[in-house]
Amino acid sequence: xxxxxxxxxxxxxxxxxxxxxxxNEANFDCNETGLSLQAMDNAHVALVSLLIKAESxxxxxxxxxxxxxxxxxxxxxxxxxxGPSDVLTLKASDQIxxxxxxxxxxxxxxxxxxxxxxxxxxxxxxxxxxxxYDVCVNMCSLEFQRICRDLSVLGESVTIECSKESIKFSAxxxxxxxxxxxxxxxxxxxxxxxxxxxxxxxPVLATYSLKYLVxxxxxxxxxxxxxxxxxxxxxxxxxxxxxxxxxxxxxxxxKIGDDEE
Amino acid sequence: xxxxxxxxxxxxxxxxxxxxxxxNEANFDCNETGLSLQAMDNAHVALVSLLIKAESxxxxxxxxxxxxxxxxxxxxxxxxxxGPSDVLTLKASDQIxxxxxxxxxxxxxxxxxxxxxxxxxxxxxxxxxxxxYDVCVNMCSLEFQRICRDLSVLGESVTIECSKESIKFSAxxxxxxxxxxxxxxxxxxxxxxxxxxxxxxxPVLATYSLKYLVxxxxxxxxxxxxxxxxxxxxxxxxxxxxxxxxxxxxxxxxKIGDDEE
DNA sequence: TTGCGTGGAA
DNA sequence: TTCCACGCAA
Numbered sequence: 001x002x003x004x005x006x007x008x009x010x011x012x013x014x015x016x017x018x019x020x021x022x023x024n025e026a027n028f029d030c031n032e033t034g035l036s037l038q039a040m041d042n043a044h045v046a047l048v049s050l051l052i053k054a055e056s057x058x059x060x061x062x063x064x065x066x067x068x069x070x071x072x073x074x075x076x077x078x079x080x081x082x083g084p085s086d087v088l089t090l091k092a093s094d095q096i097x098x099x100x101x102x103x104x105x106x107x108x109x110x111x112x113x114x115x116x117x118x119x120x121x122x123x124x125x126x127x128x129x130x131x132x133y134d135v136c137v138n139m140c141s142l143e144f145q146r147i148c149r150d151l152s153v154l155g156e157s158v159t160i161e162c163s164k165e166s167i168k169f170s171a172x173x174x175x176x177x178x179x180x181x182x183x184x185x186x187x188x189x190x191x192x193x194x195x196x197x198x199x200x201x202x203p204v205l206a207t208y209s210l211k212y213l214v215x216x217x218x219x220x221x222x223x224x225x226x227x228x229x230x231x232x233x234x235x236x237x238x239x240x241x242x243x244x245x246x247x248x249x250x251x252x253x254x255k256i257g258d259d260e261e
Numbered sequence: 262x263x264x265x266x267x268x269x270x271x272x273x274x275x276x277x278x279x280x281x282x283x284x285n286e287a288n289f290d291c292n293e294t295g296l297s298l299q300a301m302d303n304a305h306v307a308l309v310s311l312l313i314k315a316e317s318x319x320x321x322x323x324x325x326x327x328x329x330x331x332x333x334x335x336x337x338x339x340x341x342x343x344g345p346s347d348v349l350t351l352k353a354s355d356q357i358x359x360x361x362x363x364x365x366x367x368x369x370x371x372x373x374x375x376x377x378x379x380x381x382x383x384x385x386x387x388x389x390x391x392x393x394y395d396v397c398v399n400m401c402s403l404e405f406q407r408i409c410r411d412l413s414v415l416g417e418s419v420t421i422e423c424s425k426e427s428i429k430f431s432a433x434x435x436x437x438x439x440x441x442x443x444x445x446x447x448x449x450x451x452x453x454x455x456x457x458x459x460x461x462x463x464p465v466l467a468t469y470s471l472k473y474l475v476x477x478x479x480x481x482x483x484x485x486x487x488x489x490x491x492x493x494x495x496x497x498x499x500x501x502x503x504x505x506x507x508x509x510x511x512x513x514x515x516k517i518g519d520d521e522e
Numbered sequence: 523t524t525g526c527g528t529g530g531a532a
Numbered sequence: 533t534t535c536c537a538c539g540c541a542a
Binding site: 071074078080081107108109110112113114117 | 404411412414415433435436437438439440441442443444446447448457
């Protein structure tokens with residue numbers, strides 16, 4: 001049995017916006033830790049890992065682990081029916097194959113309730129090794145989104161080159177080429193959490209599909225900040241904080257060899 | 262001979278937006294009372310009744326009754342050529358088979374004139390009995406629009422259940438089900454005219470096509486408030502005030518039996 | 523609130 | 533292929 005009440009319901013709306021274009025359906029795993037989801041995208045190229053910790057909810061009750069097979073498309077549609085300041089409550093029981101979703105406006109003068117049919121979804125629980133990465137970059141999420149979007153005009157791939165001094169994004173294609181370089185310590189609006197911070201063990205140089213990175217930046221609304229964890233031989237991790245305590249992480253393997261593709 | 266000058270020309274623009282998706286062509290009846298229109302929608306399912314009282318215009322002159330067969334699609338296109346604060350004048354004579362439409366900007370520095378060809382349209386003047394309804398609900402038009410749009414994600418039909426305490430809209434379909442309940446007296450923004458007010462003679466429970474209701478809410482821009490008149494056995498009436506003195510009313514029969522459709 | 527661009531239907 | 537309607541952005 002799950003009961004989880006989220007004061008700021010809009011967070012879940014944003015989470016679904018950040019998932020639904022990549023993944024049509026997935027299992028939400030509920031246990032005492034909170035809600036989590038791990039799934040490959042529809043094309044089985046990228047991996048998405050979501051965690052919303054129990055502490056994000058109040059109350060949060062989940063006495064037994066539950067795996068809820070959810071059509072993210074449908075859940076997203078239902079969440080769009082909530083108002084911008086609604087309180088959201090999720091309920092599920094072991095017996096019933098629906099997820100109950102409730103939105104309450106102020107003073108509960110307006111209450112909307114929905115039941116989403118659950119599905120059986122094969123889950124392929126990929127363990128993600130908790131690795132040390134060659135480089136960790138903390139930067140303004142809007143700026144990262146802008147860079148990916150801008151470079152996608154030029155080509156299909158972006159090459160990320162990162163040293164202690166700076167991170168450089170570059171792309172090239174038929175119409176030309178472009179590169180955007182941000183120095184360690186660069187600030188935006190003088191907000192210090194938006195400072196670009198680069199931690200380097202080993203410099204990296206790797207190439208990724210821009211289409212996927214642009215897709216990952218659908219999560220930009222969730223956090224002002226994005227964290228990039230990069231190694232030469234491992235998938236890049238693009239992480240956004242969710243609701244202070246949780247996260248959504250996207251994993252994408254670098255392109256190898258043939259950099260024209 | 263008709264001559265009618267509307268200070269706030271944008272009202273007629275909105276009226277046409279509220280009509281044109283439902284009805285392609287109809288007769289505008291002009292007499293000393295004002296302008297009125299009654300027509301079934303293209304699919305002959307819903308009935309629309311429009312009245313703009315003579316007092317809405319200044320001046321309003323109509324010495325003899327006229328029935329103007331108008332392509333609402335075309336009239337809407339012409340009205341889109343007016344500016345947001347233009348004064349609008351309609352003129353028609355008994356002899357000429359065109360409607361003359363004039364837009365004047367402030368100080369008449371800009372005058373646009375159009376002539377719309379009139380058409381012969383068979384009119385089927387359905388008398389609408391002035392009935393007492395089981396339930397009358399007054400609510401925020403934007404909220405009603407939102408509810409209809411939201412529920413249309415789930416299914417084709419909405420069931421409206423209304424008692425003294427509250428009005429409940431519910432729908433269900435392949436992806437699940439949902440219900441939105443608003444209590445008598447619920448307020449929006451503390452504006453008192455937007456308070457949900459429910460007057461009940463007999464509680465009602467009836468089901469309607471969401472596609473049509475969503476279409477009716479095209480009139481939302483005309484008024485902050487919508488009035489629903491509902492009876493178990495009669496078509497629902499969805500009414501928006503037009504220009505203080507007039508109205509646009511939509512009539513839609515409930516679905517009967519087969520509630521799966 | 524209006525205009526633009528995209529997606530769906532005829 | 534064209535037109536219309538809807539959703540998103542300015």
